[in-house]
Every structure is written in structure tokens, then in C-alpha cells.
Amino acid sequence: MKRKCGRRLIQKPPALLRAPSYSRKAHGGHLSVTTYKGYANAADKISPVDVGEDEVLGFWDYEWFLLIIIVSESSGQLKKERKKERKKERKMDVQSAAVAFGSPAVAVAVVGGLFFLFLRIFLYSHQPAAAGNRNHLPTLPEVPGVPLLGNLLQLKEKKPYKTFTKWAETYGPIYSIKTGATSIVVVSSNHVAKEAMVTRFDSISTRKLTKAFKILTADKTMVAMSDYNDYHKTVKRNILTSILGPLARNKHRVHRDTMAKNLSNQLHALASSSPHEPIILRKIIQSQLLSLALKQVMGKDIMESIYVGDLGMTMTREEVFQVLVTDPIMGSIDVDWRDFFPYLKWIPNTSFEKKFEQIVVRKDAVMKAFIQEHTKRIHSRESLDSFIDYLLSEAKPLTEKQLLMSLWEPIIETGDTTMITTEWAMYELSKCPKKQDLLYEEIRNVCGSQKITEEKLCQMPYLSAVFHETLRRHSPVSIMPLRYVHQDTQLGGYHVPAGTQLAINVYGCNMEKGIWENPEEWNPDRFLAENEPIDLQRTMAFGAGKRVCAGAMQAMLIACMSIGRMVQEFEWRLKEDMGGDDNTLGLTTQKLNPMLAVIKPRR
Numbered sequence: 001m002k003r004k005c006g007r008r009l010i011q012k013p014p015a016l017l018r019a020p021s022y023s024r025k026a027h028g029g030h031l032s033v034t035t036y037k038g039y040a041n042a043a044d045k046i047s048p049v050d051v052g053e054d055e056v057l058g059f060w061d062y063e064w065f066l067l068i069i070i071v072s073e074s075s076g077q078l079k080k081e082r083k084k085e086r087k088k089e090r091k092m093d094v095q096s097a098a099v100a101f102g103s104p105a106v107a108v109a110v111v112g113g114l115f116f117l118f119l120r121i122f123l124y125s126h127q128p129a130a131a132g133n134r135n136h137l138p139t140l141p142e143v144p145g146v147p148l149l150g151n152l153l154q155l156k157e158k159k160p161y162k163t164f165t166k167w168a169e170t171y172g173p174i175y176s177i178k179t180g181a182t183s184i185v186v187v188s189s190n191h192v193a194k195e196a197m198v199t200r201f202d203s204i205s206t207r208k209l210t211k212a213f214k215i216l217t218a219d220k221t222m223v224a225m226s227d228y229n230d231y232h233k234t235v236k237r238n239i240l241t242s243i244l245g246p247l248a249r250n251k252h253r254v255h256r257d258t259m260a261k262n263l264s265n266q267l268h269a270l271a272s273s274s275p276h277e278p279i280i281l282r283k284i285i286q287s288q289l290l291s292l293a294l295k296q297v298m299g300k301d302i303m304e305s306i307y308v309g310d311l312g313m314t315m316t317r318e319e320v321f322q323v324l325v326t327d328p329i330m331g332s333i334d335v336d337w338r339d340f341f342p343y344l345k346w347i348p349n350t351s352f353e354k355k356f357e358q359i360v361v362r363k364d365a366v367m368k369a370f371i372q373e374h375t376k377r378i379h380s381r382e383s384l385d386s387f388i389d390y391l392l393s394e395a396k397p398l399t400e401k402q403l404l405m406s407l408w409e410p411i412i413e414t415g416d417t418t419m420i421t422t423e424w425a426m427y428e429l430s431k432c433p434k435k436q437d438l439l440y441e442e443i444r445n446v447c448g449s450q451k452i453t454e455e456k457l458c459q460m461p462y463l464s465a466v467f468h469e470t471l472r473r474h475s476p477v478s479i480m481p482l483r484y485v486h487q488d489t490q491l492g493g494y495h496v497p498a499g500t501q502l503a504i505n506v507y508g509c510n511m512e513k514g515i516w517e518n519p520e521e522w523n524p525d526r527f528l529a530e531n532e533p534i535d536l537q538r539t540m541a542f543g544a545g546k547r548v549c550a551g552a553m554q555a556m557l558i559a560c561m562s563i564g565r566m567v568q569e570f571e572w573r574l575k576e577d578m579g580g581d582d583n584t585l586g587l588t589t590q591k592l593n594p595m596l597a598v599i600k601p602r603r
């Protein structure tokens with residue numbers, strides 16, 4: 001068969017060679033392929049734009065044509081030749097072009113490129129083995145894959161937690177897979193996950209980030225993505241002292257109370273202006289969480305919009321949320337094939353890098369605009385007592401990059417996972433009126449005619465059960481950011497060699513049949529059987545051990561107060577046809593379709 005050369009062939013592989021690919025549309029649980037086109041131009045629109053099928057190559061397209069790309073990218077000489085050839089004759093393939101044009105340089109480049117590639121693969125796969133299995137423990141069960149690609153072709157979803165969970169039924173709670181040249185140990189059991197995060201922490205305390213995460217986190221400059229080292233301890237102390245620790249939480253109580261009040265006011269306004277129209281709860285919560293985070297971090301919320309000087313444009317609150325929270329979260333599930341083939345990292349993947357750099361440029365531009373606003377307030381001698389004031393005065397000086405990341409981190413952490421939990425909880429309660437009634441009864445018994453307050457939360461076991469069951473059934477972080485095994489260790493009775501990556505499949509842990517009865521069912525009652533207060537680490541949703549979520553208490557207070565207040569004041573029903581809609585989107589498990597609910601104020 002005569003092959004056609006260049007982009008067309010790469011973009012449209014023959015049907016048989018195409019991997020059983022994911023759909024490119026964001027419907028019915030499939031993935032959407034979006035790009036952030038035009039970010040280089042400051043005046044451009046912010047929302048991600050759907051692009052046509054031919055414009056974007058999915059990772060699976062790349063797999064099959066990896067070798068072609070390698071050969072062609074491995075030589076600058078070849079690149080030039082190819083450009084010339086494209087102009088002259090689009091139909092010729094690389095090999096035949098070398099012969100047809102009689103260019104020995106191209107042929108040499110092709111052979112040289114291949115030789116170089118295979119040498120690198122050989123050297124990579126013959127690296128000295130790790131220290132060895134001195135305890136003679138069994139080696140991990142392996143999920144069979146294919147040479148070179150390992151299990152990549154079996155991982156069709158970008159968020160493979162469901163596939164990992166299915167494999168656990170065959171290969172057990174801990175097994176190993178290969179993604180290209182990288183070995184990953186997957187843990188889908190509560191017990192083994194805790195062993196990894198607590199008992200064996202000393203051997204698994206670092207991270208190896210994907211290219212996307214490296215760019216987004218300015219190479220581990222965030223608390224949550226850093227290695228466990230002195231930098232981590234400094235920035236974690238900062239965030240605990242100023243926002244998340246017990247004293248800081250008390251200080252920010254006023255902002256959480258204001259959030260609950262504003263949420264209620266906004267819902268009442270909507271219910272009275274258009275009582276039969278469904279509301280999109282997500283938008284309202286996002287706006288309130290942005291206010292709360294900005295008050296904690298910068299000392300002040302923005303009004304309707306903010307001028308972002310570096311981009312030369314004014315952004316609305318929704319656009320700010322998009323740039324600071326949604327774009328980075330949605331962007332970070334994108335895969336750079338070089339993550340799977342470290343010996344190929346010398347090959348440029350400029351479109352991928354550019355896309356992430358643009359996300360970072362816009363995020364940093366918005367954060368700088370907030371800092372400028374704050375500087376004006378310093379000059380006008382306002383009394384200031386927020387996270388930025390703490391970082392600028394009391395804490396160990398940070399570089400500009402570290403300052404920007406430190407300020408941004410609580411905004412994205414507050415804006416995403418807490419919103420996801422609250423939306424899923426309200427979705428489940430709206431779907432099941434009986435459970436909603438039980439919660440309403442509890443609130444009425446405890447609060448009477450008073451508004452729900454944080455002090456009352458400890459008297460409401462059903463509300464707590466609703467929160468924890470939502471974290472279990474819809475774990476916002478379905479797979480923990482990968483950890484790196486930096487010295488030989490053991491897990492679940494198996495030998496785990498240094499150099500392995502570790503994926504803790506939180507979704508799998510929370511679907512473990514031996515621990516949870518009918519795990520697919522959302523049923524808060526399962527937490528009521530326990531007589532003691534619910535352990536925050538019971539569902540693994542916040543992680544465990546030294547890297548356990550530092551914002552768990554804040555998340556619980558915000559989510560429980562919001563859920564409680566919304567059920568106390570309104571009756572919630574899903575808009576028709578919204579049932580059975582469990583699909584998710586993004587790095588965290590945001591509902592694919594925003595919840596649409598009709599609300600009726602309670603008397």
C-alpha cells in the first residue's frame with residue numbers, strides 16, 4: 001500500500017491502525033478535546049474553544065505514528081528537506097522522498113535517527129536494576145500489555161480510575177502496569193493505600209510530575225505538589241499559619257458565614273424572580289468560593305471585574321474563575337506522550353508546551369493584577385491582615401514565582417474540590433427526596449427556627465454522613481497525584497523496586513467491595529452505623545499520613561454549611577431528565593453536566 005506523507009497521514013490513520021479511540025465530544029461520558037487557542041493574543045476570548053477533529057492530535061494518534069515522528073523530528077536536516085518536499089509534492093512519504101530526490105543526507109538522517117533512537121531505548125531499558133529484592137518477597141502481579149507501549153492502549157480514558165478498578169478485580173488490590181517505558185504500581189485498596197502513605201512514607205515521599213504538572217506548578221513550587229523537603233515545610237507552615245490552621249480558621253470564620261448568607265440571598269432572589277426556572281448551582285457556588293478565597297488570600301473580593309494590565313484587558317468574575325481554576329484543572333489532564341517515553345524527551349512537542357505556558361501566563365497575569373490592587377491598598381494605608389500580608393512581612397522571603405504560586409494555590413484548592421463535593425451532594429439529595437427529608441428533619445430538630453451555624457454541625461450526624469458519603473462515592477481526587485518510590489520498599493506483601501511510580505486509586509479504594517456494601521449506591525446511612533465521629537481519613541478522599549489534605553477541615557466546614565443552609569431553606573428537585581447522570585470531567589471529578597435544579601423556599 002502506498003503511504004501518503006506528512007500531516008494528513010498522521011492526522012487520519014487508517015481505521016485498523018487507529019486505537020479504539022475515545023470520542024472527541026464531551027457528551028455521554030466521553031472526553032472533550034479542547035484547546036486554548038489564541039491565548040497568545042491578550043484580547044482573545046477566554047473560554048476554551050472546541051476545535052475540529054483534524055486540528056488536534058490525540059495521544060493515541062501519536063502512539064501509532066511515534067516512530068514516524070521520531071525519525072522525522074530527529075534531524076534538523078530532514079525537517080528542512082520535508083518542508084521543501086511538502087511544498088513540491090505532498091503525496092510522497094519520507095522514505096520514498098529520500099530515494100526519489102536522491103538526497104543521501106536525508107537517508108543518512110533517517111538511518112542516523114533510527115540508530116540514535118534504538119540506542120537510547122536499549123540504554124534506557126538496560127539501566128542497572130535497583131538494589132534488589134533482599135527480603136525475597138513476591139514480585140507484583142503485572143497487567144499484560146504489548147512491547148514498547150506496555151498497557152497504554154488499554155487505558156483509553158484520560159482519567160483511568162475506572163479501568164484501574166476493573167483490573168483490581170483480576171489482579172488484586174496492588175499490581176503493576178507499564179505506560180510506555182514507565183512502571184506504575186496501582187493501589188486500589190484502602191489498607192494498602194494507607195500502608196503506602198503512612199508506614200512506607202519514607203521510601204515514597206517524592207513526586208515525579210508529568211510535563212503538564214511541571215509547567216503548571218512551576219516545577220513543584222506548590223505545597224501539594226512539592227517533594228517532602230525544607231521548601232515544602234516552609235510553604236506549608238505559611239498556608240497553615242495564615243489560612244488553614246485552627247487559629248486562622250477562626251479568624252476567617254466571618255468570611256465563611258458571609259458566604260453562607262450570600263449563597264442563601266442569591267438563591268432566594270432567583271427563586272422569587274423565576275420560580276419555575278432551573279438554577280445552575282455550580283455557577284453560584286463558584287462565585288461564592290472565589291469571593292471567600294480572595295478575602296482569605298488578598299484581604300478583599302473583586303467587584304464585578306478586574307483590569308489585568310499584563311493582558312491589557314478587563315476580566316469578569318467568571319473569566320477570573322476560568323483562568324485561575326477551570327483552565328488549569330482541565331488542562332492538566334492532557335497527556336504529553338514524552339511522559340511515557342523519557343528517552344524521547346529530547347523531541348520537541350512545542351504545541352503542548354505552548355498551550356500550558358499560555359495557561360500559566362494568563363493565571364500569573366491575573367494574580368499580578370490582584371497584587372497590584374493590593375499594593376494600592378497598602379499605599380492608601382488600609383489595615384491589612386490577609387495571606388499576602390503575612391507572606392510579604394512575616395514569613396521567610398519568597399521569590400516572585402514562589403509568591404505567585406503560594407497565593408494562587410489556596411484559590412484553586414478552594415474553588416475546585418469543595419465546589420465539586422457540594423454540587424454532587426446537592427445532586428444526590430435532589431435525586432432522593434427521602435434522604436433530603438431526613439436531613440431537613442435533622443436540621444430542624446437541632447436548629448429550630450435559627451439559621452444553621454458551624455457550632456451546630458457536630459450535633460448533625462446525618463449531615464456529616466451526607467458529606468462523607470459524597471466524598472466516598474464521588475471522590476473529588478480520584479487518583480492521587482503520582483508518588484515516586486525512591487528506595488526499594490514493600491507494599492501489600494510485595495517487593496516494590498525504587499524507580500517505580502505509585503498511583504493510589506482513591507476511587508478504587510472507595511469502591512472496594514470487601515469494605516463497602518453496594519459501593520455504587522450513594523447511601524449516607526452506611527456512616528450512621530458507626531457510633532464514633534467519622535474519621536476524616538475513612539474514605540481516603542483527603543489522602544493520609546504526612547501529606548494528608550491541609551484544607552480538609554476548611555472544606556468540611558464550607559461544604560457542610562452550604563449543604564445545610566441550602567436544605568434548611570429550600571426544597572430541591574432535579575430538573576426532569578437529570579437522573580442517572582454520573583459522568584465526570586477534568587482532573588478532579590467535576591460533574592460533566594452541571595446540575596440543574598428547581599428550588600422551592602420552605603415555609
Ligand code: HEM
Nearest residue numbers: 224410413414417418476477541542543547549550551555
Ligand atoms: C473536598 C475538598 C478537598 C479534597 C477532596 C482534597 C483532597 C486532597 C488530597 C487527596 C490531597 C493529598 C494529595 C497527596 O497526598 O498527594 C490534598 C492535599 C492538599 N490539600 Fe486538599 N482537598 C480538598 C480541599 C482543600 C482546600 C479547600 C484546601 C485549601 C484551601 C486544600 C489544600 C491542600 C493542601 C495545601 C494540600 C497539600 C498537603 C501536603 O502536601 O502537605 N485542600 N488535598
